Amino acid sequence: MSNTFKIPESVLVVIYSPDLEILLLERADKPGFWQSVTGSKDSLDEVLEFTAQREVMEETGIDTQAHALSNWHLANVYEIYPTWRHRYAPGVTHNKEYVFGLCVPRDTSVTLAPREHLRYQWLPLQEAADLCFSASNAEAILQLRQRHKTSGEH
Template identity: 75%
Template sequence: MPAYKIPESVLVVIYTPQLDVLLLERADKPGFWQSVTGSKDTPDEDVLETAIREVGEETGIDARQFSLHNWQTSNIYEIYPVWRHRYAPGVTHNTEHVFGLCVSSRLDVQLSPREHLQYQWLPWKEAADQCFSASNAEAILQLPDRI
């Protein structure tokens, strides 16, 4: 039996005090830019643990060294058909928990090459425009009101 992804994930908007936002380009979909995202590893993994783990895996940043906040916002969205094979048969929707991580400055990032091709820091409005995911863009657009 294949190990299916759990349809519960985190979205972590990483930003600086100047509201520069980190975006990552997906390796499996070049041209698709996003914030850190990732699913829970186990059903009982706390979403805060998921956020810390995913930030570390995807960027090399230790989120515990900075200001990580659960924005107490969840989005339920339809999983893109191109990625549905990763989930159990019949699973069509995912619940995404939104976090913000304020880092001190535009940090150098250590990408996971199997997940991302490159990264960029952009001013928040430009970052929102660059995102392929509507929920990711919306989270970034909320950033000035969240700090």
């Protein structure tokens, strides 16, 4: 695969506080589109945990090494929005997204990548899910309540 095309494997990292407030980012290329941290693997052999760590650092400035990044062992396959399909090799129409969670204190400093995101906000779980443009992102956020309850994840 050419390095000019995105790899159709990505991570979604739901960043949340111990009291289950969710950090959402507004896309710079699509104002009004809110999401959790997301990004594609840089190479076919890049380890997913590294992709998650890299994307969180690039998009928020948060160092996952200082917090508990957890692999939720959940993957979603979805059709790539036509708006973004040109970024992938011809004929690639679907992406596989691996879900991670990252619990950080609510007062954690956030530094956005200005070319990627315009603003960020912390929202209660249901409000965050309702605001996400991506159904898989909203679903992951809603799963957090149950994950938090059953595993004490944070």
